[in-house]
Amino acid sequence: METKGNDFKRELLSMLPSLRAFAISLIGRHDQADDLVQDTIMKAWAKQEQFEMGTNMKAWLFTILRNELYSKLRKRGREVQDSDGLFTENLAQHPSQYGSLDMQDFQRALEKLPSEQREAIVLVGASGFSYEEAAEICGCALGTIKSRVNRARLRLQELLDVSGESDYGPDSVSAPLTSRSFAS
Structure with missing residues (x-):
């Protein structure tokens, strides 16, 4: 009498031509x-213990294959091809200690x-609450919340000495390094 493992193996191997044809078509x-197909x-x-013998192995395998393909495509979409190293060479990053110091200043303010x-x-x-939600949480009128937020923003700008967009992000020394053009 054959074991479940041998039945699984035999049925799995019998599906190889169909799996290969499906993979090629995709x-x-x-x-x-x-x-x-190998993956x-x-x-x-x-995962053979999750498969119930007597059910549709072909459908199960095709689902695995399809999911595996989509996982690979998603991963490939996040990767950047840089075989000559040009992209990596041009990458520059704003030093992280400045962000940490900025956050400490913000917390104090x-x-x-x-x-x-x-x-x-x-x-x-x-x-991320809306003004309406914040008013409900605080138990006050919508206009009161809007006023409090506006006064808080103005006071934070004053305390942090922020006068415009140029005060955010890299300083004037590091900005040219982090925004270099990739066109040479």
Whole structure:
């Protein structure tokens, strides 16, 4: 009498031609299709205890193959091809210590706000609540929340000595390094 493992293996192997044909139809390249089928078989083998013998193995394997393909495509979409190193060479990053120092300054300024203004700006600015939701949370009128947020923003700008957009991000020394053009 054959074991469940042998039945699984026999049925799995019988599906290889169908899996390969499906993979080729999705990808178009035989070498990549073969890699995809191999990955599918490896996943199926590792998860064989999840398959119930007597059910549709072909559908199960095709689902694994399709999911594996989509995972690879998503991953490929996040990768940047840089075989000559040109992109990497031109990357520059704003030093992280400045962001940390800016955050410390912001936290100190936030602490100097009156509690009603701090609560309002945190609810609307940091927590993402609408003015209406913040007013409900604070138990006050909509206009009161809008006023508190506006006063908090103005006071934070004053405390942090912020006069415009140029005061955010890299300073004048590091800005040219982090915004270099990639066209040479």
